[in-house]
Amino acid sequence: MELEAAKMIGAGLAAIALAGAGVGIGIIFGNYLSGAMRNPSAAQKQFPNLLLGFALAEATGLFGLVIALIILFAF
Amino acid sequence: MSTNPMHQFNVYRIGPEISLGNVDISFTNASLFMIISALAIISVFFVGTKRKTIVPTKIQLLTELSYTFVSKMISDTAGSKAKPYFPFIFSLFMFVLFCNMIGMLPYSFTVTSHIIVTFALAAVIFIGVTIIGFANHGVGYLKLFIPSGVPVVLLPIIVIIEMISYLARPVSLSVRLFANMMAGHTMLKVFGGFVISLGIIGGWLPLSFTVALTALEILIAFLQAYVFAILTCIYLSDALNLNH
Numbered sequence: 001m002e003l004e005a006a007k008m009i010g011a012g013l014a015a016i017a018l019a020g021a022g023v024g025i026g027i028i029f030g031n032y033l034s035g036a037m038r039n040p041s042a043a044q045k046q047f048p049n050l051l052l053g054f055a056l057a058e059a060t061g062l063f064g065l066v067i068a069l070i071i072l073f074a075f
Numbered sequence: 076m077s078t079n080p081m082h083q084f085n086v087y088r089i090g091p092e093i094s095l096g097n098v099d100i101s102f103t104n105a106s107l108f109m110i111i112s113a114l115a116i117i118s119v120f121f122v123g124t125k126r127k128t129i130v131p132t133k134i135q136l137l138t139e140l141s142y143t144f145v146s147k148m149i150s151d152t153a154g155s156k157a158k159p160y161f162p163f164i165f166s167l168f169m170f171v172l173f174c175n176m177i178g179m180l181p182y183s184f185t186v187t188s189h190i191i192v193t194f195a196l197a198a199v200i201f202i203g204v205t206i207i208g209f210a211n212h213g214v215g216y217l218k219l220f221i222p223s224g225v226p227v228v229l230l231p232i233i234v235i236i237e238m239i240s241y242l243a244r245p246v247s248l249s250v251r252l253f254a255n256m257m258a259g260h261t262m263l264k265v266f267g268g269f270v271i272s273l274g275i276i277g278g279w280l281p282l283s284f285t286v287a288l289t290a291l292e293i294l295i296a297f298l299q300a301y302v303f304a305i306l307t308c309i310y311l312s313d314a315l316n317l318n319h
Contacts, residue, residue, distance in 0.1 A: 048148075048305070055302035059247065062254035069257070073081065 007072055014068035021061020028053045080264035084188060084257065105192070108184045112173040141169070148305055153312035160311060167196070168304035175256065175296035179289070188256035190249060197249035200307050208314035219313060248306060255299050259292045 032050045036043035086103050093101045123138030131139060145165045149157050157164075171187060178185025186192055208216040220237040221230065266288060269281040312318070 051298055052302060052305060055251070055298055059251035059254070062258060063247075063250060065258055066250055066254045 003075075007075065010071040011068040014064055014071060017064025017067075018061045021058055021064075024057035024060065025054055028057055080261050080268065083184070083260060083264060086189070104184050105186055105189065108177060108186050109174070112170060112177055112186065115177065116169050116173050141165075145304065148301075149308050152305060152308040154316060156315045157308065157311050164304055164307060164311075167200075167307060168300055171196070171252065171303050172297065172300035175300055176293070178256065178260065179293055179296060185256050185260055187252055188260055190253045193249040193253045194245070196303075197245040200248065200310065201245035204307075204310045204314045207311070208317075211315060212317055216314070216317070219317060244310060248303065252299050252303055255295055259288075259295055263288055263292065 028050065032043075032046070035046070086105050088099075088101045088103055089107060090102045092099065119134065120138055123134040126132070126135070128135065142165070145168055146161060149161055149164055153160075174186040177183055178188065205216075208219070212218075220234045220241065222233065222237070225233050263285060266281045266285045270278045270285065273281060
């Protein structure tokens with residue numbers, strides 16, 4: 001198999017990691033929403049934690065994207 | 076029309092070539108935009124603190140809001156022991172925020188979309204926080220790797236896992252900011268290419284998506300600067316307060 005074809009396949013496989021990011025972000029926001037519906041007055045105080053959790057979950061998915069880009073463009 | 080979405084990240088030289096021995100330290104477009112960010116921050120805060128009225132003007136309000144925001148962030152996460160580090164966290168937050176935001180302007184260059192820039196920031200933070208930890212607690216700083224309430228049987232493996240996670244901090248800090256910025260700008264360029272290639276009939280669909288994506292990117296620019304700063308505060312709090 002030539003290198004170009006293998007690079008494309010490798011990058012495609014590495015991008016599957018973003019599915020985990022989608023699931024993780026959905027779980028975080030879903031839990032925040034259900035907690036906010038039960039206790040709306042305490043919801044505003046936890047908003048920074050929500051943003052922090054979202055960014056950390058997104059970061060893990062983007063690590064997979066970075067591997068895909070490294071495979072495509074650095075080898 | 077072959078347009079490569081990665082061409083926007085090219086770093087090229089502006090002006091004469093200055094080399095220190097074998098290392099090329101000439102002025103590049105990356106340096107230009109870092110200087111633009113720094114000058115923007117300095118001018119906003121200079122104008123904001125010039126006339127100190129009790130009922131603030133708009134720029135003074137912006138200045139006071141950002142000061143309060145960062146100050147509250149530090150005191151909420153790291154406590155009062157981290158107050159001397161406020162100028163550092165503030166400069167870090169403002170620099171990353173302005174670099175991200177200035178990159179959203181058309182035809183500009185996003186400084187933080189290069190791994191070397193974000194890695195330089197993250198490496199300085201990591202080395203600084205480690206030195207602060209050892210300076211405050213001596214060898215007792217290594218107790219960071221031994222969380223409380225762990226059964227002694229699991230201790231060796233927990234220590235190894237904690238060490239690996241500690242060493243992964245600069246990597247995750249830098250790659251998080253770099254990947255968010257690069258992925259966002261690459262996606263914008265790719266959808267921009269779709270607008271052109273679909274022409275006037277079908278071009279409105281990728282255009283509307285690009286507008287929505289630009290709004291999301293502005294939100295992510297602020298969010299990533301906030302997450303960078305708050306994670307730095309958390310690491311600083313680990314070093315100063317040693318709460319594990």
